Amino acid sequence: MNIIELNDITKSYTRGAEELQILRGITLHIEEGDFVAIIGPSGSGKSTLMNTIGLLDSPTTGTYTLDGVATEKMSDNGLAQLRNRKIGFIFQQFNLLPKLTAMENVELPMIYAGIPAKQRKEQAKRMLEKLGMGERGHHKPSELSGGQQQRVAIARALAISPSLILADEPTGALDSKTGIEVLELIKELNQQGNTIVLITHDHHIADNAKRVVALRDGEIISDIRNNAWSVAVPKLEEAHL
């Protein structure tokens, strides 16, 4: 089954008399369980496409079905609910709330999803443990390294058992060794059945995915299955950050 069906998506902005077409007819179907990298140079439309897939912005024309739900005619409120239920986000700058502890950050999406406190805390604890951060639940983000913060952010993304994990340059703010460890974590999540869409401008990072879709000037210019993808990854508990 396709978890994502984008059909002939365009996105334009008007600037004065000019119309800027940022996405120029993107058709992209992604299967459940896949690991897809979307790669392209700066300005090619990656973030615009990510915002569309993440239901953070609506296309100008075209249709988008997420996990069987047609999104075109939905209200902003309906879109927000769908987003909160279906999508886990991982960002370059982690986007943890600085005043909350690691545990409270992981609980946040579950608060939005209306999960009762007891269940929420149990699940947050489980997710932090899964990411090797079980001992750090009471720490604030500023007390954690970059790699640890990204682990908390990944635990947060997983908290609601999302259908889709959307990662925008998730290693962009990490040193290369830590970046590799985070990528290996993301690979392992995919091997456990999570669908991943990873946005990057870096070919080496894109090579970690099973399928690589290249964007240029708002169009898909290539779409390649990476047959080399079968490399064993270390277990979560073995990858120390």
Ligand code: ADP
């Ligand atoms: P990427 O993430 O690949 O660098 P973006 O999707 O951020 O690309 O941007 C693609 C193009 O769209 C850029 O030229 C950018 O200036 C333009 N753009 C993005 N958002 C807007 C906006 N809100 N208004 C006008 N132009 C925009």
Ligand code: MG
């Ligand atoms: Mg961008």
